[in-house]
Amino acid sequence: MFIEGKNAIRQAIEAKVTINKIYVDKNYQGRKDEIINLAAQNKIKFEFVPRVFLDKKSKTGHHQGYIADSVDFEYCQVDDILQKARKLGQKPFIVLLDGIEDPHNFGAIIRSCECAGVHGIIIPKNRAVQVNETVIRTSTGAISNMLIARVTNLKDAINTLKENDVWVYACEAGGDMVYSKKLNQGEAIIIGSEGFGVKKSLLNYVDGVISLPMMGKVNSLNASVACGVMVFEILRQRQES
Numbered sequence: 001m002f003i004e005g006k007n008a009i010r011q012a013i014e015a016k017v018t019i020n021k022i023y024v025d026k027n028y029q030g031r032k033d034e035i036i037n038l039a040a041q042n043k044i045k046f047e048f049v050p051r052v053f054l055d056k057k058s059k060t061g062h063h064q065g066y067i068a069d070s071v072d073f074e075y076c077q078v079d080d081i082l083q084k085a086r087k088l089g090q091k092p093f094i095v096l097l098d099g100i101e102d103p104h105n106f107g108a109i110i111r112s113c114e115c116a117g118v119h120g121i122i123i124p125k126n127r128a129v130q131v132n133e134t135v136i137r138t139s140t141g142a143i144s145n146m147l148i149a150r151v152t153n154l155k156d157a158i159n160t161l162k163e164n165d166v167w168v169y170a171c172e173a174g175g176d177m178v179y180s181k182k183l184n185q186g187e188a189i190i191i192g193s194e195g196f197g198v199k200k201s202l203l204n205y206v207d208g209v210i211s212l213p214m215m216g217k218v219n220s221l222n223a224s225v226a227c228g229v230m231v232f233e234i235l236r237q238r239q240e241s
Contacts, residue, residue, distance in 0.1 A: 011141025107138025175209025
């Protein structure tokens with residue numbers, strides 16, 4: 001898997017992601033460069049190459065003169081996310097994604113979750129975008145600090161969370177307003193797909209539905225925007241409790 005862009009590579013190095021080699025635009029050769037210095041300090045191989053080489057290898061078109069050849073993203077288990085919360089002495093704070101297909105949305109969600117202190121994200125193996133180069137790029141390095149569990153069945157994941165005293169809420173229209181709901185007891189929220197929202201089959205397994213107030217004529221928000229608003233409201237409540 002390739003990691004593209006200066007910031008994403010720096011974050012990956014700092015997070016100790018295994019990197020086989022970093023390809024650097026040869027025009028940077030001889031300059032004092034942050035990525036080159038970090039690679040040298042961490043004993044990571046780097047090679048100066050023509051920019052056309054990077055252009056051909058890039059999948060995002062935004063490599064900024066740097067592409068790192070890294071190992072494939074390592075998914076974790078749901079229990080690893082719960083263990084992280086326990087080790088930090090915190091109540092679990094988790095996001096489940098139900099069928100997100102746009103890698104840009106996924107990357108933006110990862111970034112918001114990392115900034116809000118979410119302990120981990122759970123995604124399904126099928127019918128949803130997986131971690132790829134575009135997701136990594138869009139997360140602007142946040143993915144290096146985020147646990148992501150990939151599961152066969154979201155229903156089983158929900159049941160596991162509830163067995164561990166985590167309240168699970170679907171983010172959908174027609175529920176309780178998020179600002180009036182107590183969300184500081186250990187929560188997981190489900191963000192649905194861009195076109196269809198949270199599947200009705202999952203709604204039978206959740207502890208409730210929470211909604212955002214909508215004042216405009218459009219009745220829904222982009223998935224990553226909705227997730228961002230939700231997780232920062234939960235963060236606000238957790239900090240005030």
